[in-house]
Amino acid sequence: MTAIQHFKYLLVGGGMAADQAAAGIRAVDAQGSIGILSADVDGPYARPALSKKLWVDENFHDEDIDFKTAEKQQAQLFLRTVVTQIDPAAHQVKTSTGQAFSYDKLLLATGAKARTLAGTASQRVVALRSKADYLKIRAFSGQQQTVIVVGDGFIGSEIAAGLAQSNTQVIYVIAGSQLFERKLPTALCQELEQKYTAAGVKFYYQEKAATYQLKGEQVELTLEDGTRLLGDGLVLGLGAEIDYQLAKQAGLHLDKNGVVVDQYLQTSAADVWAAGDIISYPDVILGQTKSEHVKHAIQSGYVAGKNMAGQAAAYTYTPYFYSWVFDISWEALGTLDTSLQLYQEKLTSGQLVYYFDDQGQLQGILSWNAAVDLDHLRNLFRQHPDLKTLQQVLPLKPIK
Numbered sequence: 001m002t003a004i005q006h007f008k009y010l011l012v013g014g015g016m017a018a019d020q021a022a023a024g025i026r027a028v029d030a031q032g033s034i035g036i037l038s039a040d041v042d043g044p045y046a047r048p049a050l051s052k053k054l055w056v057d058e059n060f061h062d063e064d065i066d067f068k069t070a071e072k073q074q075a076q077l078f079l080r081t082v083v084t085q086i087d088p089a090a091h092q093v094k095t096s097t098g099q100a101f102s103y104d105k106l107l108l109a110t111g112a113k114a115r116t117l118a119g120t121a122s123q124r125v126v127a128l129r130s131k132a133d134y135l136k137i138r139a140f141s142g143q144q145q146t147v148i149v150v151g152d153g154f155i156g157s158e159i160a161a162g163l164a165q166s167n168t169q170v171i172y173v174i175a176g177s178q179l180f181e182r183k184l185p186t187a188l189c190q191e192l193e194q195k196y197t198a199a200g201v202k203f204y205y206q207e208k209a210a211t212y213q214l215k216g217e218q219v220e221l222t223l224e225d226g227t228r229l230l231g232d233g234l235v236l237g238l239g240a241e242i243d244y245q246l247a248k249q250a251g252l253h254l255d256k257n258g259v260v261v262d263q264y265l266q267t268s269a270a271d272v273w274a275a276g277d278i279i280s281y282p283d284v285i286l287g288q289t290k291s292e293h294v295k296h297a298i299q300s301g302y303v304a305g306k307n308m309a310g311q312a313a314a315y316t317y318t319p320y321f322y323s324w325v326f327d328i329s330w331e332a333l334g335t336l337d338t339s340l341q342l343y344q345e346k347l348t349s350g351q352l353v354y355y356f357d358d359q360g361q362l363q364g365i366l367s368w369n370a371a372v373d374l375d376h377l378r379n380l381f382r383q384h385p386d387l388k389t390l391q392q393v394l395p396l397k398p399i400k
Helices: 016-028 069-073 131-140 154-164 186-198 245-249 294-308 374-382
Strands: 004-012 034-037 075-078 083-087 092-095 100-108 125-127 146-150 169-173 202-204 209-215 218-223 228-231 233-236 258-260 272-274 279-283 287-289 321-325 328-334 341-348 351-358 361-368 396-398
Touching (some): 004 016, 016 034, 016 100, 016 294, 034 100, 083 245, 146 154, 146 218, 146 228, 154 186, 272 294
Parallel strands (some): 004 100, 100 272, 125 233, 146 169, 146 233, 169 202, 258 279
Antiparallel strands (some): 083 092, 092 100, 218 228, 279 287
16 A cells, blocks of 8 residues: 655645745644645746747746746646546545645645647647747747647747747647737737737738648648648647646535635635635735636735644735737736726827726726836726726826
């Protein structure tokens, strides 16, 4: 019978939430044993750099993104380890490697998996999510090789820009008639796309990927309309799927947003906390919601760790999401939806703030190339102002 290994704190998941949970634990408990079970082949690292900084900063390398969590937090890291069962009553966990663990306190922070296309597995076809994925893309990019990128979300737009700035010919397939057409005002979509086209990116608009096949050392992608594209590699940015199977198996309470946690990030099971992409939590501004962005993973992981170690710390951080490509950067809070009424506040040339309104109520704020205090925007949002009232104190221009 396999011996059961015990940890005071057991973290299921090896991403940025787990790294910060270990830091949160150590901020309260310097001695308690920490075990981290990760399906990844690498220890925790800075995931955003995979589609951003690693492509545009020649002095920044893949080893620079490693957090060295095990060393810094005196934790034991188990890689290539998939948790298959959690038994909250017995405080035990089983894994795909046949190992069994017990715990006093457990964190569930398994994140999400990238969506992909059905087809023959290849080192030249990558749904970017991990450091290993980034290294595969490096192998078939550069040197004027051609890479096909599919997907008009954050990952697709960022990796397309990064590749274009890394001596790579980029073919970019997006589902919309403009990049981010449902989130950004038309003028901003156009400003973005001008950066891509100036860098040599070739767009295929209103197209979706259907299938791909390998042709020697290349990949042929077939679009739904029958168009065939040939490249040295294919990068998929089709979004991510959160797998709640483990949470369901453990009997945790879920709602439409994910694993339900209270303000202290504790689940419905005793001694089990959750953080990051998988949780449905009571945001102090937005109400019961979810967030699949890195700032949320970092902050919720840290707070969950502190609470696991016995400090009652409420999660009061409303996360913003952000992106930067070429010389454009933007941050946002709440809901960006171009079907809503938009108001523009012009700060200086090229620096803009947009407010998204639904029948007089503020739903989202977008800061575009602007050095705006995000805490100020959070405080503004917290007041749930009527946009007509806001127009009396801010120079807001209706966009439509």
